[in-house]
Amino acid sequence: RSREFAGKTVLITGAGKGIGHATALLMAARGARVIAASRTEADLVALKRGIGCETLCVDLADAHEAREAARRAQPVDLLVNNAGTVELQPFLDTTVDAFDSTMAVNVRAALIVAQECARNMIARGTGGAIVNVSSISAQIGLPLHASYCASKAALDGLTRVMAVELGEHGIRVNAINPVVTLTPMAVKAWSDPDKAAPMRARIPLRRFAEPDEVARTIAYLLGEDASMINGVSFAVDGGFLAG
Ligand code: NDP
Numbered sequence: 001r002s003r004e005f006a007g008k009t010v011l012i013t014g015a016g017k018g019i020g021h022a023t024a025l026l027m028a029a030r031g032a033r034v035i036a037a038s039r040t041e042a043d044l045v046a047l048k049r050g051i052g053c054e055t056l057c058v059d060l061a062d063a064h065e066a067r068e069a070a071r072r073a074q075p076v077d078l079l080v081n082n083a084g085t086v087e088l089q090p091f092l093d094t095t096v097d098a099f100d101s102t103m104a105v106n107v108r109a110a111l112i113v114a115q116e117c118a119r120n121m122i123a124r125g126t127g128g129a130i131v132n133v134s135s136i137s138a139q140i141g142l143p144l145h146a147s148y149c150a151s152k153a154a155l156d157g158l159t160r161v162m163a164v165e166l167g168e169h170g171i172r173v174n175a176i177n178p179v180v181t182l183t184p185m186a187v188k189a190w191s192d193p194d195k196a197a198p199m200r201a202r203i204p205l206r207r208f209a210e211p212d213e214v215a216r217t218i219a220y221l222l223g224e225d226a227s228m229i230n231g232v233s234f235a236v237d238g239g240f241l242a243g
Helices: 018-029 041-051 063-073 096-124 146-169 184-190 193-201 211-222
Strands: 009-013 033-038 054-057 078-081 128-133 171-178 233-236
Touching (some): 009 018, 096 146, 184 193
């Protein structure tokens, strides 16, 4: 599978760090032309130096910026809506600002970027594949994660609608639902050992995921081995949701 994605262009949002960064490295290694979209310029400069990708510096919380960046990226064959944000707040103290900004990045940006990519794929008649990076939080309630859980459940719902509407154009759309993955975001939510230990104990494999394990699942869903998989929420969770 070394050059599986040769001749394909993949747009990856949130490619500066964590899962998106690992996905950019993997897709480049498998032959894809990578367009990396993220917020911090220095991350994009370093990634470009590493894999020679194209870069788009964009704040996806801004709907107009998100749409302009997605338009500039065209034409793309594959899309990974990975950029995401989390702000931990108890439900009773969840602010409208935090809720809105979480939804703007985790759901609205995925909608906007996918609209621009899918319009272009349909116009070219090429088909395509889209992976939305959701979370186990789409399916369970985690304390302090009200905005985040709501946003990921919404992203799974959006994924299903995209799959049923875009399927006739040969565009497959799937979500992945990782458990805690060792990235800068996980440091924010899970660095307290008193929280991490009970969480790890609930995972049958007794460990958190590595970014590369999630990236390999994304690549699988983007690739021809997944040619009949459409509209699923695919757990990458060591068995967490089975428990
Ligand atoms: P990180 O915080 O480690 O990286 C997120 C990346 O997205 C960064 O490059 C960040 O850029 C970028 N990003 C965030 N907000 C914006 C924005 N407004 N505009 C443009 N880029 C943005 O996160 P992870 O790699 O951990 O998470 C990736 C995805 O995986 C997210 O959707 C997350 O919800 C999901 N996920 C993560 C899990 C985990 O435990 N880590 C578990 C399950 C799902 P910058 O740093 O410059 O803001």
